[in-house]
Amino acid sequence: MAKTEAALDADPPATRKRGRPVSAQARRAVLDAAVGLLDERGVGGFTVDEVARRSGVSKATIYKHWKNGFDLAAAAYGDIVTTAVPVKDTGDAVDDLGGQVRRLAHFYASARGQVVAQLLGAAPSHDQGTATLRDTYFSERRAATAELIRRGQERGQLRPDLDPELTIDFLFGPVIFRMFNGLGPLKDTDARTVAEMGMRAIALRTQP
Amino acid sequence: MAKTEAALDADPPATRKRGRPVSAQARRAVLDAAVGLLDERGVGGFTVDEVARRSGVSKATIYKHWKNGFDLAAAAYGDIVTTAVPVKDTGDAVDDLGGQVRRLAHFYASARGQVVAQLLGAAPSHDQGTATLRDTYFSERRAATAELIRRGQERGQLRPDLDPELTIDFLFGPVIFRMFNGLGPLKDTDARTVAEMGMRAIALRTQP
Amino acid sequence: MAKTEAALDADPPATRKRGRPVSAQARRAVLDAAVGLLDERGVGGFTVDEVARRSGVSKATIYKHWKNGFDLAAAAYGDIVTTAVPVKDTGDAVDDLGGQVRRLAHFYASARGQVVAQLLGAAPSHDQGTATLRDTYFSERRAATAELIRRGQERGQLRPDLDPELTIDFLFGPVIFRMFNGLGPLKDTDARTVAEMGMRAIALRTQP
């Protein structure tokens, strides 16, 4: 397709704009400061003023890049989860999904996991908040996980009647729920139990 | 000492203290105003100032009863969930739990359900927030649901190896997760599917 | 008249309001800080933020008392002119007015005089600015000076056809004009000359 060859150099030259280009350095400094602040004080202690102070970037510039504090916090922590809990595909969907649940629960029990939980929680109180999170946090990971499920179905490891998206909610929902119901993050042993329960519902050959 | 004689009429019942008694009317007015405000504007638009304005009760009085705005909001919406989605025990644990999941999902899809989700979400950003919610929202319902599960186990309807508490997280987690991941509340048909998936993992006589 | 006796205690009791009374101390601290800041940096360096910082009074409180920075600055410097250049009435209107012109010119040549000039100048760029100055700075002094002129007319020292208000503009206008036209404040000798010119136009027996 023409797209393949042309796409590479078609846009970039046209993207060259007239004025002073956006400072990647400023952007980086803001994100770093935001991560540091979230690490130290969580969402409750996160303020744009403080990010500006730490990063040396002016508030005006920050608000030019992110439409509000929540948007910035979400972006700053954007790839934390992905990095901390990468989606793996070893060929055994049951093992992969179960491990994924356990690793995610483990992450949410960590300091950064708590912050991510605060971010998830804050989303519904902000305009477009959950949409922002969907695009920033979940979109990519869900796509990869859905693919994992689909391949598991093709291999005959998972029930063929599963809706991949619903299955994701089904498997990981309990992990997130624990962040909000006052019982605290799932402990590793409990996470293992929950993962096993989930597997019983979706795997093909697991009747005890 | 007065204490000595007072022992006769016991402390709890004769809590009659000196000064002017707490105004139950003020308390009621505040809670009503808070509910109205949450209904109209959600958690994002909820302010103690506005509650004081609407209720005609002074801020000082409000803060005497509730330790902060979140605490008030939680208390105001306290029995909304319980009232909207009562726990039923018909003798068939599988049916009861499945229905519970579906009814809860249906509630969370409603306007007030969204507000409850915002409250859950806001909890981790407040000191003692999740503990408050645990006591206000979940404690009673979880106890009832755990009892349901235990009876189901005794009757042989549910697997005997289930940890009731974990099972609750497992069943209802997916419903809550959907409030935060940007995909929107579960639709009724999807809720039914999720409930069925859950049942496969916990019921004894599951058809493959 | 009933008014005479009743007036004294009629209002005061009614003035007792319900809530926490306005803190005279906070008000004083703000005005003192504002004067200090104007002294140090002039109108150009005057900011409400800095006043709040110096006075220890919160911005919210400041904005509750004064509707904007200009209003505060005007109030803070309110009686500076009156104190620095009191209106005197010795019985000789010509001497009094001439002296007044000279003293006013002398004041405007001082550091605080320059600041007052900046305030006058800034007024037309603010909503209701000149009206604020009229009430804060000029009203009282003009009334006293107009009275001086009227008495001078009665005593036959000043022309009887003078409009007191216009006469005030006529006499003091040149002093103010010099603050804006780039020639700098009037020097004492020039102020004397200008005062004499003015007197020639308004005194009755002064044809040389």
Add this chain to the structure above:
Amino acid sequence: MAKTEAALDADPPATRKRGRPVSAQARRAVLDAAVGLLDERGVGGFTVDEVARRSGVSKATIYKHWKNGFDLAAAAYGDIVTTAVPVKDTGDAVDDLGGQVRRLAHFYASARGQVVAQLLGAAPSHDQGTATLRDTYFSERRAATAELIRRGQERGQLRPDLDPELTIDFLFGPVIFRMFNGLGPLKDTDARTVAEMGMRAIALRTQP
């Protein structure tokens, strides 16, 4: 290219330097936009950003020509006063000066007059502000008016002991003062009165 031939009618005296020549057109566009903005919004609503937007000239270029916003505003309105109130010399200094006072008062009562007053007022708050105004607004007109006075003295129409510069402050000061003291611009009848008062102080043949 038009550019090549254009060299013929381009200012020949201007030294042909390397690179792109200074755009007289840009300069004109900026001044026009500035005048329009001052007309519409006054000094309070005047911003360099908006001038740049309207004129299509970049801020950097604007700041290359004028050292700050005030400087630009002053330059833009530079010849407004001169054009609106030209200095006339008919041979009768008393008539000329009196008329000048009246015409100036009339101008200051107009919309553009108010803007000029705002500019005068803003000057002391800017570094070198009054000096800028002196050179831009007053210098030429004062020179012409001083010449008028000097000729009046030579003709025996005005007192010979007058200092021309001081006399200018004396005559026109009241007109400007009214722009700042909250009483509003002089009305025509009052301006006539003020002019007559001034003449009594400087003319030789004054009727008592």
Add this chain to the structure above:
DNA sequence: GCCTAAGCGAGACGGTACGTCTCGTCTTATC
């Protein structure tokens, strides 16, 4: 029937973040 606590409405207060604005500088690519 006073007395003396509380509880209460009103509302001012210190603190502090919000998101916006303007200033004057700077950094590119273009003319």
Add this chain to the structure above:
DNA sequence: GATAAGACGAGACGTACCGTCTCGCTTAGGC
């Protein structure tokens, strides 16, 4: 080499809410 476009650091603006703190008034039991 002068421009247009426009991003940037600095920092003030006025508003909003938080939770605390006086006040003066109201309502009760204790004396």
